[in-house]
Amino acid sequence: MSAKDCDHHGGKKRKIIRRICAGTLIFLFIVLVVVLIVWAVLRPEKPTFVLQDISVYAFNVSTNPNLLTSTFQVTISSRNPNDDIGIYYDKLDIYAVYRSQQITLRSGVQPTYEGHKEVNIWSPFIYGTSVPIAPYVAVLLNQDQSIGSVLLTIKVDGRIRWKVGTIVTGQYHLYANCPATITLGSRNTGIVVGNAIKYTVAQRCDVSV
Secondary structure (H helix, E strand, C coil): CCCCHHHHHHHHHHHHHHHHHHHHHHHHHHHHHHHHHHHHHHHCCCEEEEEEEEEEEEEECCCCCCCCEEEEEEEEECCCCCCCEEEEEEEEEEEEEEECCEEEEECCCCCEECCCEEEECCCEEEEEEEEEEHHHHHHHHHHHHHHHHHEEEEEEEEEEEEEECEEEEEEEEEEEEEEEEEECCCHHHEECCEEEEEEEEECCCEECC
């Protein structure tokens, strides 16, 4: 075979490869446009989270050194407000924060799918044993306990995906902040349940996606 024939066949192969690449890019562009149009029309709403209650099993602070031991069980519900969009919860970690300092380990919940207008409820235990806290945090906590009211924040940190028809998006980062007030001493409004005190919160969380 002559060099001219090789050049001729090589040119054909390059044209075929260019056409395949161009066709693939056009197809992907069309799919992207369709997804964006569907997304713009449906306009998905972020899920709503509600901290329903919190049960306190332990909440003790010690000094020299400043250590905090706490055990809670929290009940959190989520609701998908969308009519035509489902939500995959790929990962959700729940933990407690006091005065901007994390005081428990993260507890994960089972990945799940939430259909249109559906509701999910989780009740994980979150705990921290002898967690070091800043001296000023220990002082503020002692002051709050003497007053009889401690404000905690239950946080949710996760990854979600949206499902539109048969199309599933990539992952989005979800954050939720749920305030919870624990009353102590003579102001205690909790109910004794076994070896815990259960507080009804029914507080809607601030959610961002």
